[in-house]
Each structure stands twice: as C-alpha cells, then as structure tokens.
Amino acid sequence: MRITQSMMKDQITNNIDSILERISTLQNQSSSGNKFTLPYQDPTDAVLTVNYQSSLNQITTNTSALQQVQGTLKGYDNMIGQITSSVQQINALVVQAANGTNTPADRQAIADQVEQLRNSIAQDGNTNVSGTYVFAGATNSQPVSPLTSGSATTYFYTSTSATGANLTLNLGNAEIDTNVTLQQLFGYKGQLSNSLISYSTGGSMLNEGLLDKIIQDLQNNDVSNLSGPDLKDLQSYENSLAVVTTQVGSQEQAVQNLITSNQNLNTYVTQLMSTAQGTDMVKVLSDLSLQETVYQAALQTSASSLLPTLANFLSGSGA
Amino acid sequence: MGMDLFATLNTAMLGMYTQQAAISVVSNNVANANTPGYTRESPVIVSTPPISMNTLTQTGEPVSFGTGSEVTGIERIRNSFLDLQYRQSNASMNFWNEVNTQFQYIQQLFNMPASSGSEGLSDYYNNFWSAAQQLATNPSNVANQEGLVQSAQALIGNVQSIYSTLQQTQSNYTSQIQTNVASINSILEQISNLNVEINESSNGGTAPNALLDKRDLLLDNLSNLTDYTVTNMSGNQIGINIGGTNVLSGQTYTPLTVQAVNGKPNASFVSADNSPVTFSQGQMGAVFNLRDKIIPQYETQLNSFALDLASKVNTVLEQSYDQNGNLGQPLFNITTTAGQPTSLYSITGSYPPSGTALDPTQPIDKINKLTNLTPFTLNINGATINVNPSVDTLNSIVSKINDTNVGVSASLSPRGNLTLSATGSMNFDLMRTTSEGTTNPINISDYNAGFLSDLGFSTTDGTVNLNDYLPMGSDYDYSLNVSSKDPLMNISVNQQLVSNPSLLASDFSPVFSNGSAVGTVGPTGPQGSGGIQQIVALDNSNDPQSFGAYFSTLVSDLGIQGQNANSMYTNETSLVNQISQDRQEVSSVSINDELSNMILYQNAYTASARVITAVNSMLQTLINMVQ
Numbered sequence: 032m033r034i035t036q037s038m039m040k041d042q043i044t045n046n047i048d049s050i051l052e053r054i055s056t057l058q059n060q061s062s063s064g065n066k067f068t069l070p071y072q073d074p075t076d077a078v079l080t081v082n083y084q085s086s087l088n089q090i091t092t093n094t095s096a097l098q099q100v101q102g103t104l105k106g107y108d109n110m111i112g113q114i115t116s117s118v119q120q121i122n123a124l125v126v127q128a129a130n131g132t133n134t135p136a137d138r139q140a141i142a143d144q145v146e147q148l149r150n151s152i153a154q155d156g157n158t159n160v161s162g163t164y165v166f167a168g169a170t171n172s173q174p175v176s177p178l179t180s181g182s183a184t185t186y187f188y189t190s191t192s193a194t195g196a197n198l199t200l201n202l203g204n205a206e207i208d209t210n211v212t213l214q215q216l217f218g219y220k221g222q223l224s225n226s227l228i229s230y231s232t233g234g235s236m237l238n239e240g241l242l243d244k245i246i247q248d249l250q251n252n253d254v255s256n257l258s259g260p261d262l263k264d265l266q267s268y269e270n271s272l273a274v275v276t277t278q279v280g281s282q283e284q285a286v287q288n289l290i291t292s293n294q295n296l297n298t299y300v301t302q303l304m305s306t307a308q309g310t311d312m313v314k315v316l317s318d319l320s321l322q323e324t325v326y327q328a329a330l331q332t333s334a335s336s337l338l339p340t341l342a343n344f345l346s347g348s349g350a
Numbered sequence: 351m352g353m354d355l356f357a358t359l360n361t362a363m364l365g366m367y368t369q370q371a372a373i374s375v376v377s378n379n380v381a382n383a384n385t386p387g388y389t390r391e392s393p394v395i396v397s398t399p400p401i402s403m404n405t406l407t408q409t410g411e412p413v414s415f416g417t418g419s420e421v422t423g424i425e426r427i428r429n430s431f432l433d434l435q436y437r438q439s440n441a442s443m444n445f446w447n448e449v450n451t452q453f454q455y456i457q458q459l460f461n462m463p464a465s466s467g468s469e470g471l472s473d474y475y476n477n478f479w480s481a482a483q484q485l486a487t488n489p490s491n492v493a494n495q496e497g498l499v500q501s502a503q504a505l506i507g508n509v510q511s512i513y514s515t516l517q518q519t520q521s522n523y524t525s526q527i528q529t530n531v532a533s534i535n536s537i538l539e540q541i542s543n544l545n546v547e548i549n550e551s552s553n554g555g556t557a558p559n560a561l562l563d564k565r566d567l568l569l570d571n572l573s574n575l576t577d578y579t580v581t582n583m584s585g586n587q588i589g590i591n592i593g594g595t596n597v598l599s600g601q602t603y604t605p606l607t608v609q610a611v612n613g614k615p616n617a618s619f620v621s622a623d624n625s626p627v628t629f630s631q632g633q634m635g636a637v638f639n640l641r642d643k644i645i646p647q648y649e650t651q652l653n654s655f656a657l658d659l660a661s662k663v664n665t666v667l668e669q670s671y672d673q674n675g676n677l678g679q680p681l682f683n684i685t686t687t688a689g690q691p692t693s694l695y696s697i698t699g700s701y702p703p704s705g706t707a708l709d710p711t712q713p714i715d716k717i718n719k720l721t722n723l724t725p726f727t728l729n730i731n732g733a734t735i736n737v738n739p740s741v742d743t744l745n746s747i748v749s750k751i752n753d754t755n756v757g758v759s760a761s762l763s764p765r766g767n768l769t770l771s772a773t774g775s776m777n778f779d780l781m782r783t784t785s786e787g788t789t790n791p792i793n794i795s796d797y798n799a800g801f802l803s804d805l806g807f808s809t810t811d812g813t814v815n816l817n818d819y820l821p822m823g824s825d826y827d828y829s830l831n832v833s834s835k836d837p838l839m840n841i842s843v844n845q846q847l848v849s850n851p852s853l854l855a856s857d858f859s860p861v862f863s864n865g866s867a868v869g870t871v872g873p874t875g876p877q878g879s880g881g882i883q884q885i886v887a888l889d890n891s892n893d894p895q896s897f898g899a900y901f902s903t904l905v906s907d908l909g910i911q912g913q914n915a916n917s918m919y920t921n922e923t924s925l926v927n928q929i930s931q932d933r934q935e936v937s938s939v940s941i942n943d944e945l946s947n948m949i950l951y952q953n954a955y956t957a958s959a960r961v962i963t964a965v966n967s968m969l970q971t972l973i974n975m976v977q
Contacts, residue, residue: 035940036383038931045927068465069457071916074909080463081472081905085898088476089483089889096487163490169857169875171490171673193875196859200487201883209487210877308463340941345949 036340043333050326057319060310067308076307083304090300093202094293097286100200100209103165104283107211110155110165111276114216117148118227118272121242122265124148128249129258142249149242153186153228156213168212169196175213175228178237185243187229188213205289208282211275219271221264241268355972357401357417359965364418365958368395371421372951376944383939387567389426390939391559396422426559429936433566434580436929437573441631443922444574448636449644450919452519453912456648459512462905471512472901474505479897482885485856490673490876495851498882502663502681503843506656513652513838516645520616523641530575530634531606531620537572538590538603541565546601549585562586577631593628616641644911649836650774651907655900656838657695657778660684661771661830662761663885665698669764670855670881675873677704678855678881683842684832686821691787691834693779696771697819698763698828700806707860707871708744708766715739716867719804726799730770731756731792737801744768758792764858764884765871768805770794771830778837780816791816856882 059068070077127133128141156166156175167174175188188194190213198210217227221241229240241264248256372393382388397419402412461470469477481501485494544565551558565588572578572590581589583600590598597604604622611617620627620634629635660682667678686692701719702708714720714737723739728747733754737747744762751760757776761769772780772792782790796802798812808818808825819829833840847853857878862869889897 033935033940033943035934035938035943037938038934041927041931041934063466069454069912070462070905070909071453071457071912074906074913077463077909078902078906081901082898084463085472085476085479085901088473088480092480092483096483099487161491163488163877167875167877169859169878171876196874196878198877198879200879201887341945342941345945 039336043329043336047326047329047333050322050329054319054322054326057315057322061312061315061319064310064312065308066310079307080304083300083307086300087297087304089203090293090297094290094297096200096202097207097290097293100207101283101286101290103160103209104279104286106158106160106165107279108276108283110158111211111216111272111279114152114155115269115272115276117152118265118269121145121148121245122262122269125245125249125257125261125265129254129262131254135252138249138252142246145242145246145249149228149246150186152242156186156188156216156228166211166213166216168194168210169198170194178229185229187231187237187240188217190214190226190230190232202289207286207289211279215275215278216272219264219268221267222260223264227268241265355965355969357415359962361416361418362958362961362965364398364420365961366955368393368419368421369951369955369958373948373955375424376948376951379939379944380941383941383944387563387570388939389428389559389563389566389937390944391424392427393421394423394425395419423557424559425557426562427937428566429933432929432933432936433569436926436933437569438577438631439922439925439929440570440573441577441635443919443926444633445631445636445639446915446919446922448633449640450912450915452636452640452644453908453915455519456516456645457908457912459515460648460904460908462901462908469508471508471904474501474508475897475901477501478505479886479889482882485854486879486882486886489856489879489882492852495854498854499681499843499847499851503848506660506682506841506843509652509656510839510841513649513836516649516652517616517836520641520645523637524616524618526637527618527620527634527641528608530637531608534572534575534592534634535603535605537568537575538598538605541568541588541590542598542601542603544568545587549587549601552586558586573632575632576629576634592622593630595622595625595627597622597627647907648904651900651904653778653836653838654774655897656841657684657832658771658900659888659897660841661696661769662888665761665763665767665769666858666881666884666888667855669704670858670884671873671878672853672855672857673876675875676855679846679853680844681847681854683844684830684837685840685842686831686833687840691783692821692831693777693783693834693837694772694781694816694819694829695778695832695837696769696830697780697807697814697816697825698769698830699767699802700825700828701804702765702767702868704765705870705872706765707862707869709860709862709867709869710744710748710762710766712865712867713740713743714747714801714867718868720801723799723801723804726796726801728801729793729795729797730754730758731794758794764881765860768807777834778832779834781820783834856880858884 060066066076067073124141124145128138133141153175157173158165159173162171164171164174170193174194175186178185178187195212195214197208197212199206200209213228213230214226217230217240218225219227219241223244224239224241226238226240227242229237229243231237241261245257245261245265247253248261372395375391375393379390398417400414400416402414404410404412461468462472464470464473478498478501481494481498485491485498488494544561548558548561548565551561569580576592578590578592578597581591583589587600588598589596589600590603592606595604597606606620606622606627608618609621609626611619620629629638661684664680664682664684667681670678672678708717715723720739725736725738728735728737728751730751733756735747735750735754737750742750744766748760748762748768751758751770757773758780759771759773761771763769770780772778776782776792780792780794782792784790793813794802794807794816795813796809800812802812802814803809806828808815817823818825819831820826821831823829857874857876858871858881859874859878860869860871860880
C-alpha cells in the first residue's frame with residue numbers, strides 16, 4: 032500500500048481529534064456527574080430521568096400537601112382536647128348544681144360559669160388558620176354567629192350540606208379526609224338535643240343546643256332536669272366527642288403513614304434517578320486517565336513520524 | 351549495415367530529453383505536494399518506433415533497432431470510482447453533520463432533562479402541576495390561586511418561546527437555502543467555464559491536467575452541498591444532474607432559483623428552469639429535511655400539548671364553581687384572528703347541561719336518557735367501535751375511541767360531556783381543511799343509534815354535522831375553533847384571572863344518590879376542591895394520554911432521532927475519511943516516491959550523457975583512422 036505524507040497527516044489528525052472528543056465527553060461526565068447532557072447520548076436513561084424528575088416533583092408536592100393536612104389535623108386534635116376539657120368542667124359544674132343544697136343564687140353563678148365555657152366553646156368553632164375557617168366545611172365564612180335577645184346572648188351555627196361537607200384530598204390512589212365539621216364536632220344523639228351548641232338549618236328556627244338548655248335549667252333551678260337528662264346528655268356528647276377524637280387520631284395516623292411512605296418513595300426514586308442519570312465516577316476517571324495516556328502517546332509518535340523523508344538523506348547538490 | 355553512430359547519438363539525446371521531461375514532472379509533483387485537489391502526475395514514457403535495417407552479417411533479414419524513448423503525455427493518477435464514492439459519502443456526511451448539529455440545538459432548546467440549575471419544558475409543567483395540587487389542598491388560599499395562575503403563565507410562556515425559536519430556526523434555514531443556492535450556482539458557473547477551457551485544450555490534443563484537477567475539486571465541494579450525478583460528454587466535458595433535473599450540460603448551465611410561496615415564508619423551494627429541484631443529501635438535503643420534516647414534527651407535538659392542556663384545563667374550570675358560587679372562567683384564552691383561517695379543534699356534546707352530572711363509571715344504559723339504547727356501532731373516521739350499553743361506561747367508550755388512534759381523541763368533562771378533538775395527525779382540524787380551503791369533514795357516526803344525539807351532538811341520521819360547530823354554526827358554543835396557523839401562539843392566560851386569581855374555580859362535587867348514574871352538581875363552597883383535583887388527575891401516570899406521557903414521548907423522540915443522527919454522522923465521517931485515504935493513496939504526492947523516481951531519472955540522464963561521450967569517443971576513433 033502506498034502511504035503518503037498527507038495521508039499520514041490526515042490519519043493522525045483524525046485519530047487525535049477522536050481522542051480529544053472522547054476526553055471532552057469524559058471530562059464533561061466527571062465535572063457534571065451526569066452520564067449525559069443531551070438525550071441523544073443515552074435516550075433510554077434520558078426518558079427515565081424525565082419521568083423520575085416528574086415523579087420526584089409529585090412526591091415532594093404530595094408530601095408538602097400531606098404535611099399541611101397533618102398540621103390541620105393536629106390543630107383539630109388540640110381544639111377537640113380543649114372542648115373535651117371544657118365539657119368535663121361543665122359536667123363537674125352540673126353535678127355540683129344538681130346538689131339540692133345549692134341556692135338559686137349559687138345556680139345563677141354556676142349558670143354564668145357554664146355560659147362562659149359555652150362562649151369559649153362556640154368561639155373555638157370559629158377557629159381561623161391563615162384565612163381558612165377550619166370548621167366551616169366547604170364554605171369559608173365564620174360558621175358560628177352570636178344571637179342576642181334582650182340581655183342574653185347565645186351562639187348558633189348553620190347546619191347545611193355545605194357547612195357539613197366532608198373535604199377529601201386525592202393523592203395518587205389515596206383519598207384522605209381533611210376536615211372536621213361543626214356537625215361532627217357538636218352533634219350527638221341525645222334526649223334533649225342533638226347538638227352541644229344551638230344551630231339553624233337555614234330557616235329562622237333555631238334548634239336549641241344542650242348547653243343552652245343546661246343554662247336555662249340552671250337559671251330555672253330545674254334540679255330534676257339537671258341531675259337527670261342534662262347529665263345523661265352531657266355524657267352522650269362526651270362519648271360522641273370521643274368518637275370524633277378517635278377519628279381525627281386515625282386520620283392523623285393515616286396521614287403520617289402516607290408521609291412516611293412518600294419519604295421512602297422519595298429515597299427510592301432518587302436512587303433510581305441517580306442510577307439513570309448519574310455517571311460511574313470510577314469508570315469515568317479510569318477511562319479518562321487511559322485516554323490521556325493514549326493522547327500523549329499519539330502526540331509523541333506523530334511528532335516523530337511526520338518529520339523525515341528521503342529528501343533528508345539525499346546527498347545531492349543541496350545536502 | 352545497421353544503426354550508424356549518429357543515430358545512436360540521437361537515441362542517447364532523446365534519452366536525455368525524456369529524463370529531463372520526467373524530472374520536470376517530479377519537480378511539479380513535489381512543488382504541488384500540499385496543493386488541495388492536486389493529482390499527482392506521471393510521465394508517460396514510451397520507446398520511439400524502431401527502425402528495421404539490414405546488418406552486415408545478416409543481409410537477408412532486417413533487424414529492428416530501438417531508436418530511444420519519448421514522453422508522449424503526462425497523465426493524472428486518479429481513480430474515478432473512488433471519486434464517485436467520495437462524493438456520495440461526502441454528501442451523506444454533510445447531510446448528517448447538519449442534522450446532528452441542529453438536533454443538539456433542538457435538544458438544548460427543550461432542555462429535558464434539565465441541566466442543573468435550569469428549567470426545561472417538563473419542569474415548567476411540573477411546577478404547574480404542583481401549583482394545582484397545592485391549590486387542591488387549600489382552594490381558598492389566595493397565594494395558592496396566584497401560584498396556579500403564575501405557573502400557567504410561565505408554562506405557556508416557555509412553550510411559546512420554544513415554539514417561536516423553532517420557527518426562527520426554520521426561517522434561518524430558508525435564508526440558508528438562499529446562500530447555498532448561490533454557492534451551487536457559483537460552482538456550476540465555474541464548472542461550465544472549465545468545460546469550455548477543457549474542451550478547447552482537449553481538441554488541441556493536450557491533456558489539461560490542471561483544469562481537470564480544478565474541476566474535480568469543484569465537484570468535491572459541490573458534494574458538500576448536495577447529491578448529484580455526473581455524465582461524461584465529448585471533449586472531456588461533463589453534465590450535472592441534481593435530483594432528476596439537468597442543471598449543467600457542457601458549456602451551458604441552468605442557474606437554480608429560490609421560489610417563494612405566497613403567504614408561507616418557510617415553504618420556499620428551489621427550481622431550475624421552472625422544474626423543481628429536490629435535494630436529498632448534502633447540506634441542502636439536510637436543511638430541507640430539518641425545515642420541512644423534523645422541526646414541523648416537534649412543532650406539532652408542542653401544539654398538541656398546548657391545545658390539549660389548555661382545552662382540558664379550561665373545560666374543568668368552566669364546569670367548576672368559583673368562590674362566589676358562579677361557574678368558573680377559563681384559565682387559558684384560546685383565540686383566533688379575524689380573517690385568518692381557523693380549524694375545528696374539538697366538539698362537545700351539550701348533554702348533561704349545567705347542574706347535572708353523569709357517573710362515567712356506570713354502564714351507559716343506567717343514564718335515564720340512554721336507557722333505550724341497544725348494542726350499537728360507532729364510526730369514528732373509518733374506525734368502528736362496538737358499544738354494549740349495558741356493559742360499556744362513558745370511560746370505557748372514551749378509551750375505546752382513543753385506542754383506535756385514527757386522529758380523533760375523546761375526553762370527558764367533569765360533568766360527563768363527551769368531547770371529540772382532532773389530533774396533530776389531522777392538523778387539529780376535524781374539518782380537514784386543505785390549504786386551498788376545501789374541507790373533508792371527519793365522519794363521526796353511530797348509524798342512527800341515538801347515542802350521539804342523546805349526548806347532545808348535532809346529528810343527521812346519526813352522523814355529526816360538523817358544519818354546525820363552525821364559527822357561524824348553530825352549535826358554535828359547544829366547539830373549540832383554533833387558529834389554523836400556529837394555534838399555540840394564540841393561547842394566553844386569561845387576564846381576568848391574572849388580575850384576580852380568586853375567580854379561579856375549584857369547586858366541583860356532584861352528588862349521586864342511591865347509585866344513580868345521573869347526579870346533580872352545584873356550588874358547595876369556596877373550600878370545595880373537586881374541580882382542581884380533576885386538573886391534578888389529568889396527569890394520572892397510568893393514562894397513556896396524560897401530560898407526563900407527552901414528555902416521555904418528546905424526550906424519547908429527541909433522544910432516539912438525535913442518537914441516530916449522531917451515529918450516522920460518526921459512521922459517515924469515518925467512511926469519508928476512509929475513502930479520502932484510499933483516494934490519497936492513489937493520487938497524493940509521496941515525497942519518497944517522487945525522490946526515488948528523481949534518482950532513477952537522474953541516473954538515466956547521466957547514463958545517456960555517458961553514452962554520448964562514448965559515441966563521441968567512437969567517432970574520434972573513426973576520424974583518426976581516416977588520417
């Protein structure tokens with residue numbers, strides 16, 4: 032085969048170019064930590080990376096949504112705790128008032144205390160967290176309103192399908208309940224009433240709540256009512272509130288489980304993504320040092336092979 | 351008698367002339383060792399005709415005496431088969447070089463997966479999705495509402511920015527076509543001029559090697575730009591044919607011209623003498639392929655994504671209730687320009703009306719209006735779909751239609767209205783309007799089963815009257831007409847929602863009593879998030895029609911086509927290098943080769959001179975004898 036100087040020059044240039052290209056790819060991989068910078072370098076892993084990125088984004092968003100719900104549920108938990116302790120105080124007061132030794136004045140004083148507790152319970156129903164009334168169901172306006180007749184003020188809430196709406200959040204395949212309504216919070220099944228606080232169903236009629244009845248009985252000195260149905264209904268209410276507490280607790284548990292599983296999923300997908308996208312540093316670095324050696328060898332041999340021709344050895348007129 | 355001494359003297363002299371001429375060829379070769387396109391030359395040395403003579407000893411039988419040598423010509427050492435191979439592979443390499451370079455650019459444009467610290471198209475969509483999920487968590491929170499509107503703006507902005515860059519690239523190609531055509535014309539003109547000169551020299555009997563080299567170099571350069579075929583003509587002239595059109599024949603060439611198409615700046619084409627010229631290889635082939643095939647493919651995908659997203663999100667919002675209990679506003683304005691052609695993108699059944707919702711998971715004969723249906727067949731653009739009303743649900747009918755993949759995709763609104771849209775393969779136009787303005791409406795029919803008319807489509811004998819859904823039609827309210835040209839550039843985020851994000855509707859919770867398939871729906875309150883959750887669910891990863899799937903398809907198309915372009919380029923480059931080496935092996939100047947020839951010629955020259963001295967001395971001897 033005929034080999035000419037220009038052929039050798041072309042061959043050497045091509046070879047050195049392709050070594051440099053490999054070195055540049057490897058350096059890019061080692062400095063970015065990624066197997067590829069553009070999809071054509073690894074289409075399969077590029078598609079996987081895009082999919083994993085969007086999964087990670089969904090997992091992160093879902094986790095943040097779950098944490099918000101968790102915060103709200105903790106709030107409900109606290110609130111129910113407060114109401115439970117207020118109701119227990121009322122229970123103690125009613126037991127005290129049912130004792131026949133009390134004078135009407137004593138009962139009036141107890142009635143005032145119960146009224147205070149009722150007001151604070153009613154106010155709890157208006158809890159607002161960053162612009163949202165947490166007990167308002169699907170609506171977002173103050174659910175408990177005061178009603179003044181004469182010198183007496185009582186509180187009532189409106190019970191409709193909107194205020195009683197159970198809100199749910201779908202996260203992937205999981206559907207979680209995110210709210211507690213006033214109907215759940217105050218409602219119970221009793222003899223005297225079916226709610227702790229008075230409520231309206233939209234019309235002008237007000238359904239009297241248990242606490243309002245107790246206050247009336249205290250004011251009317253109705254000892255038989257106080258010691259009988261009032262206490263019984265308070266007990267029924269406490270039982271029903273305990274059910275709500277358990278529900279909120281189990282919701283919290285469910286949300287916590289989802290958060291944990293999302294975190295595990297996050298770790299898992301992050302691992303998958305680093306497998307798809309990340310480069311094998313050991314391999315890249317050893318390849319790089321190999322290519323650098325080849326490059327230096329190529330330069331050295333080219334420098335010596337391009338020089339001499341027959342012209343250098345002719346002893347003619349010039350040489 | 352035999353050769354006389356003077357004849358021998360002449361033979362030796364011819365020898366010196368011949369070697370001298372040969373040395374001059376060597377000298378020219380060495381001088382042109384680094385000249386591009388130079389073909390090494392070799393002297394054609396032949397012996398001059400012998401003379402028959404009687405000799406003293408053999409008077410009856412004449413003997414042939416050699417008379418010396420002469421240089422009859424100087425030939426180029428070149429293999430025309432390798433030239434052909436080189437030009438073909440070079441055209442192909444230039445094609446893939448251009449495609450490969452542009453593909454890397456397009457991949458950077460989409461930026462998926464995003465390089466660290468930047469955001470690609472899929473990241474913008476992910477942000478939009480996250481904003482929707484956050485809004486679903488707390489729908490009356492103003493910051494969340496603001497977040498969704500802002501992320502929608504960023505998303506649409508990014509899609510449009512990619513799209514207009516693609517369009518910019520197309521118009522760059524159009525101007526590159528102009529430049530390349532000028533280069534091709536210049537090469538053709540030079541070759542036609544060379545043909546004239548070559549013809550003249552060839553007629554004069556001399557081989558015009560330098561001119562032939564020049565022409566070969568021009569042909570090599572032409573193969574950078576396009577593929578072509580060469581025909582040999584009389585007098586060493588050539589003709590050139592590009593894509594089936596003769597553009598050069600000997601001394602005359604037909605200049606290529608760029609023909610603009612009215613109203614379509616990026617549809618210009620090239621013609622020669624009024625017949626169109628097509629390029630399949632070389633830079634020109636690549637530029638046409640990129641401008642007319644590859645880039646439009648990605649533009650269609652972007653249009654498809656944007657229209658699908660905007661129309662589906664709008665449908666959900668328009669059937670949901672806002673904070674004030676009113677039906678919601680669309681998030682995206684999809685506009686058309688007056689006087690510009692429009693396409694019928696989608697049509698929607700008017701049943702169920704506002705306030706009524708259908709349960710898409712129940713068999714359709716549970717829907718009061720559809721109880722009388724017997725098993726029937728739907729015909730969508732030629733594909734037949736069998737429906738059994740007591741088994742099939744609205745959901746299953748939608749997937750059946752989508753599975754046929756005949757250019758019509760189906761979806762359901764939150765209330766359960768059936769929407770049929772034209773896909774990218776139909777140019778987003780159910781009417782299939784051609785560029786001349788004639789239409790060929792897609793056939794959508796239930797063979798008079800009553801299904802389509804019950805769902806509120808305008809039908810005649812079971813076939814949907816698409817004309818009723820055009821801008822002047824009676825059912826225009828139930829259709830989406832989009833701009834035929836660049837529909838996604840006519841999408842913007844509703845300014846009313848930008849200035850007042852609290853108007854964003856999020857509430858949609860239908861009530862189905864006792865397992866009924868028909869329920870009621872109305873505003874429940876500002877904390878209701880059923881609508882926004884449907885937007886979140888548009889990206890259900892199990893659904894092949896989901897938006898996440900767009901990005902998988904897009905990245906895999908980009909990746910696989912890009913990888914193909916890259917490996918084709920690499921392969922063609924090594925092929926061209928190989929052929930180029932083969933060609934050089936034959937044609938390039940080797941200094942060693944030339945110098946060894948030089949020594950040979952030099953020696954022969956010296957030897958011939960020595961013969962003259964010898965003959966001279968012999969003549970002296972002869973003359974001395976006479977004295």
